[in-house]
Structure formats: structure tokens, C-alpha cells
Amino acid sequence: MPDYEIRKPDTEELRTFARAVERGFTEHPSPEALDDFEGFLKRIDNLGAFDGPDIVGTIGAIDFQTNVPGGKLQTGGITIVTVAATHRRRGILTQMMRQILEQRRERGDAITSLATSETPIYGRFGYGISVQRDRYKIARSDAELRPGLDSSGSVRIITLDEAAGILPAIFDAAGADRPGWISRGEHDWEHRLKDPEYDRRGDSALSCALYEDDAGLGGYMLYRRTGDGRKDIRVAEAIAASDEAAAALWRFCFGIDLGEEISAGTRPVDDPLRWMLVDMRKLDMLRHDGIWSRILDVQAVLASRSYSSDGKLSLKIGDDFLGVSNGTFDLEGDADGASCRESSGPADLEMNVADLASIYFGCVRPSVLARAGRIEARSDSALKTADAMFATRKAPWNVIDF
Numbered sequence: 323m324p325d326y327e328i329r330k331p332d333t334e335e336l337r338t339f340a341r342a343v344e345r346g347f348t349e350h351p352s353p354e355a356l357d358d359f360e361g362f363l364k365r366i367d368n369l370g371a372f373d374g375p376d377i378v379g380t381i382g383a384i385d386f387q388t389n390v391p392g393g394k395l396q397t398g399g400i401t402i403v404t405v406a407a408t409h410r411r412r413g414i415l416t417q418m419m420r421q422i423l424e425q426r427r428e429r430g431d432a433i434t435s436l437a438t439s440e441t442p443i444y445g446r447f448g449y450g451i452s453v454q455r456d457r458y459k460i461a462r463s464d465a466e467l468r469p470g471l472d473s474s475g476s477v478r479i480i481t482l483d484e485a486a487g488i489l490p491a492i493f494d495a496a497g498a499d500r501p502g503w504i505s506r507g508e509h510d511w512e513h514r515l516k517d518p519e520y521d522r523r524g525d526s527a528l529s530c531a532l533y534e535d536d537a538g539l540g541g542y543m544l545y546r547r548t549g550d551g552r553k554d555i556r557v558a559e560a561i562a563a564s565d566e567a568a569a570a571l572w573r574f575c576f577g578i579d580l581g582e583e584i585s586a587g588t589r590p591v592d593d594p595l596r597w598m599l600v601d602m603r604k605l606d607m608l609r610h611d612g613i614w615s616r617i618l619d620v621q622a623v624l625a626s627r628s629y630s631s632d633g634k635l636s637l638k639i640g641d642d643f644l645g646v647s648n649g650t651f652d653l654e655g656d657a658d659g660a661s662c663r664e665s666s667g668p669a670d671l672e673m674n675v676a677d678l679a680s681i682y683f684g685c686v687r688p689s690v691l692a693r694a695g696r697i698e699a700r701s702d703s704a705l706k707t708a709d710a711m712f713a714t715r716k717a718p719w720n721v722i723d724f
């Protein structure tokens with residue numbers, strides 16, 4: 323198979339690059355969407371695969387921080403992954419992925435993360451599911467909160483201009499103790515609240531409900547009218563810094579007149595909402611993979627978080643694609659932090675770097691992956707130690723799509 327030239331596009335090639343991305347996703351953007359998109363491309367790291375002058379593959383990376391228990395990881399968010407339909411299955415994605423992972427590692431990223439269009443694509447590159455999300459659907463007539471969930475504050479509708487000055491602080495507070503939470507930069511907030519028509523896909527403009535009480539930060543809900551005759555409500559983001567705020571916002575949402583069905587796409591797997599309902603069976607729920615992460619520096623990553631229980635473990639990690647994470651690592655951790663060093667001793671647990679990402683964020687217990695044949699354990703007590711150490715108080719979650 324031929325090797326394609328993989329390089330950063332020049333500034334004058336950016337419009338062609340933008341079109342290549344849109345073509346890869348078979349989209350036909352408006353000139354306004356293409357302008358905005360080109361602005362986005364200027365702010366991120368891009369690589370194109372060139373077949374002569376033609377751009378036949380695209381990949382990019384944005385910078386953000388990901389929360390882990392007791393710390394944060396510098397992250398490359400991989401995005402705009404496409405290969406032209408005429409050039410698929412010739413190894414172009416593989417070539418681009420290798421190059422961008424090597425670049426991000428040299429820059430000092432501990433991990434890269436992404437959201438995938440299809441599940442079979444990224445496991446081969448060492449990505450494991452680090453955040454799962456739930457999708458909800460409920461008929462408004464069935465949506466009722468249990469009595470006793472009182473909130474002392476109130477909900478009001480604010481404009482998106484007002485929201486720009488209020489929402490970021492709530493967002494940051496709500497995510498502060500969430501593993502997997504991804505920071506949202508200034509440009510992302512601008513884009514979120516600009517709510518361009520081309521992003522609405524036939525739905526109404528965004529509305530914003532804000533909950534406030536004397537206690538402080540409160541919460542917000544961004545939602546749209548959708549569906550036939552716009553009778554349904556789609557919750558784009560419901561973020562609450564307290565459970566009182568969450569209950570008040572859902573009560574508000576369930577009470578929106580002329581709404582028939584309510585849906586929400588990016589809920590945490592430990593959302594108390596189901597347990598707040600009078601009848602939880604009425605809530606249609608679908609769990610799906612949200613974010614996949616690829617560890618680039620095992621030692622740094624393991625030493626960057628705190629652990630739910632004191633313990634020592636020796637982990638043998640396999641990294642077939644890049645090789646950089648191969649090795650055995652001795653981890654010693656507790657609630658205050660951890661140390662990690664390479665070793666040559668026998669390992670307690672053996673796993674692929676992809677599965678390490680899943681247990682690292684608390685997305686799944688190590689013993690569950692052992693039962694699934696993905697982790698090999700030397701003893702049951704090693705698995706018990708791993709379950710206790712990697713446990714997180716809250717399930718990993720974030721709402722950012724990139």
C-alpha cells in the first residue's frame with residue numbers, strides 16, 4: 323500500500339482541508355458553517371493526508387484538561403477524523419493516527435481522547451472507553467418527580483447573552499469532582515451559546531433555564547423544541563452544582579406546556595434522576611460509549627490520580643500499536659496521591675493499554691474486565707485491591723462533544 327504524505331496543511335490549504343473534512347462526513351455545509359469551521363481549524367493542530375495535491379485524509383487535535391481524582395491530565399482531543407470514500411481501507415487513518423499520537427506525546431499530553439462515529443474503529447489504536455453516557459426518553463405525561471424533592475430556589479429563563487456570563491462557573495463547579503470531566507474553553511462556550519442555525523438541524527433555537535438559590539451556584543438547562551410540530555423537548559445540557567438544582571430543573575422541564583416527549587442525550591450513568599421519578603420504568607434509557615481515551619504515558623497517568631484505597635499493584639501493560647506503553651509498572655497509591663515506577667518483577671494484573679484507560683477513570687471495575695476476559699489477574703486478592711483502588715466516588719462523565 324502506498325504511503326501518503328501526512329503533514330500540517332498550509333494556511334492557504336485550510337479551505338480545501340475544511341471541505342475534505344465535510345466531504346468525509348458527507349455533509350454539505352453552508353458558507354457560514356464553512357467559515358466558522360475554518361476559524362476552528364485555525365485554532366487546532368491539524369494533519370492532512372495528501373495524494374499529490376489532493377487532501378484525502380484529515381485529523382486534528384484540540385487541547386484541554388481532563389479531570390481525574392485528585393488532579394487533571396493534559397489531553398489531546400482527537401477530532402475531524404476522515405478519509406475520502408475513494409481512499410478508504412488503505413491504511414491512511416492508521417498512518418495519521420500514528421503520527422498525531424507521536425506528536426501529542428512529544429508535546430507532553432498524557433492521554434488523547436475522542437468520541438467515535440462507530441465502535442470498531444479505535445480499539446486497535448489503544449483507545450478504551452473511559453466515559454459512558456445514558457440517553458433518556460420519557461413521555462411528558464409520565465414524567466413526575468417524587469414528592470419531597472423540594473428546592474428552596476427558583477428557575478427563570480435567561481437569554482443566551484446572559485448565560486455567557488453565568489453558565490461557565492456552574493459548569494466548572496458541577497464538574498470539579500467528576501473524573502473524565504473536560505474543561506470548556508472560551509471559544510467552545512462562544513460556539514455553544516452562539517447556537518448557529520446550521521447546528522440546529524431543524525430544531526428550534528436553544529433556550530436556557532437557570533436555577534438559583536441562596537446557596538450559590540445552582541444549575542442550568544439548555545434545551546430545544548424538536549420533532550414533528552416541535553412538540554418535543556430535547557435537553558442539550560442539564561448541569562447542576564447541587565441535587566436541589568437538578569430536581570428543580572427537571573421539575574421545570576417536565577412542566578413545559580405543549581411538550582409531549584422529553585429526551586436527553588448525554589447523562590451520567592450515576593444520574594439520580596431515575597431514582598427521583600415516581601415511576602422509573604417510564605424512563606427509556608440507553609447506555610452508550612461516550613469518550614474513548616488512549617494513554618500515552620502510563621507512568622505519568624497512574625501517578626497523576628489519587629486512589630480510593632491504599633494499595634500496591636504491579637501492572638503489566640501491552641501496547642501493540644505504538645509500543646510506548648509496553649512495560650510493567652509498580653503503582654503505590656492512596657487518597658493523597660500515588661507513585662509509579664517501571665519494574666521487571668512479576669505482575670499482579672496484565673492488560674492492554676485500552677483497558678487500563680477504562681479502569682483508570684472508574685468507568686468499569688477491574689474485576690468486571692477480568693470476568694470479560696480482558697484482564698488477567700495473578701490472584702483474586704490482586705483484583706480486590708484493584709477494584710478498591712481504582713473505584714471513584716462519582717462515575718466518569720462529561721458533556722463535551724468534539
Ligand SMILES: CC(C)(COP(=O)(O)OP(=O)(O)OC[C@H]1O[C@@H](n2cnc3c(N)ncnc32)[C@H](O)[C@@H]1OP(=O)(O)O)[C@@H](O)C(=O)NCCC(=O)NCCS
Binds near residue numbers: 414415417443
Ligand atoms: C473511519 C475512517 C476514518 C477509517 O479510515 P481508513 O483509512 O479506511 O482506515 P484504515 O485503512 O487505516 O483502517 C485500519 C483498520 O481499521 C479498520 N476500520 C477502519 N474503519 C472501520 C470501520 N468504520 N469499521 C470497522 N473497521 C474499520 C479497517 O478495516 C482496517 O482493519 P485491518 O487493519 O484489519 O485491515 C473512514 O472510514 C471514514 O472517513 N469514515 C467516515 C467518517 C468517520 O466515520 N470518521 C470517524 C469519526 S470518529
